Amino acid sequence: MKDPAQVIQDTTVRLLRKAATVLPADVEKALRAAYERETNATAKTQLEAIVKNIGIAREGIPMCQDTGIMIFYVKVGEKFPFMGMIRDALTKAVVQATAEIPLRPNAVNPIVGGNSGDNTGKKIPWINWEIVPGDSLEITAFPKGGGSENVSIVGMLKPGVGLTGVKKLVVDNALSYMGKACAPNIIGVGIGGGADIAIKIAKQQLLRPLDDHHPEPEVAEIEKEIFEAINATGIGPMGLGGDTTVLAVKVDYAMRHPASLPVGVAVQCWAARRSTAIITKDLSVQYVTHPVEEK
């Protein structure tokens, strides 16, 4: 019998390694397409560097020196038998991955100062829990860089400004940070709920495949409009000019209070690192975003 805690830990170490070194296929495809399509010579140099960098990183080198703060999205089946072991296994995996890959120690105490040195500490790794039907466990490693996080915002709008006001908030934000969040970016937008709910929904949108569209046509239309508006700015890769400023805009919503129109805007750099695996109750592992290559 395999040790369940060890299986969860080993799986998570591989997720963190793959996330840091190999972009999900949809993100790489979108960046390569942007490179092929680009007409601006400066932008072409930037996208060429990104494509080359992706190739080098694949050998096992973190693609960006900012290997992010450690965030996981975890979906636990209500009948998954090892629920109590998950937090400890994820934390141990972070410590192990930090030393072995290596990852940059990015966990700093905001009160007394000091870097923990191993990417763990109070509330970090941060785990977003969701209980779902079934008996398996899905883990997504989502290490998030600081540069793009610094321009993520929550706006508490007056309901009277309507959806136009929502779109304007997202576009104005993009105009204010220009390329500083390492464009081309992916933007997640969460509308409604409350301040915390809006930004939580926004960040979850960054997990969606780049080529999908929201199932509700009204929401898909908002995604399309914001996407086209931001790409019309000409900000371009790294803010140095060009055709591609965003690779995708993803929107979702929750019901809102009559008096509130909260909008969360989560910004992701081009190094959109995420890696997902499913562990069954029998402890067999299936890697979703980064499949194990057949020998």
Added chain:
Amino acid sequence: MTEYHLTTPISEEDARKLKVGDIVYVSGEHVYTARDEAHQRALELFEKGERPPVDFEGSVVYHVGPVAWQKNGKWQIVSAGPTTSIRMELFEDEFLRKYKARIIIGKGGMGSKTLAALKEVGAVYCSFTGGCGALAAKGLKEVRAYEWQDLGMPEALWVITAENFGPLLVTMDSHGNSLHDEMDKKVAARKAEVYAKIGVQV
């Protein structure tokens, strides 16, 4: 868009040849990392009449907090993409005047104080593509020293031998040009067109 392959130390004359839009690849032994705290320390030492452990004149100063590790007793840069340069706007003009570095590398560009100092001293600011840590590490061949270790791995002064480190895009030159300022103007000019796409009237 001319491509240059420069070897350190870089002369004022060579630095003044570079113009916004040019591509540069750097080789040589005078490549140093410096973020907020290293800039601050270098300036403090100058005030006290003391010398830093390296000679910055003619050098390349890279805004980066690298991931590095020790293999067989030797430090190696693993991944080293640029950090946001505007934080160093507080120090860079004085640093350039006092130490005469010729190429500053980072991301996102810098402000008017730095632009004026680049003109006065004869130096340029180059952008290296943000997030391209693995590509950068290929060009940062050898760590010769790891100074000011008390500042911690990202803030320390790493002394590096570079080999064809690039592509570096000149985005601020010694002639008063800044691609970053130019972009601000270009994007502002498009604002009405952008707003029209989301139904906002200016």
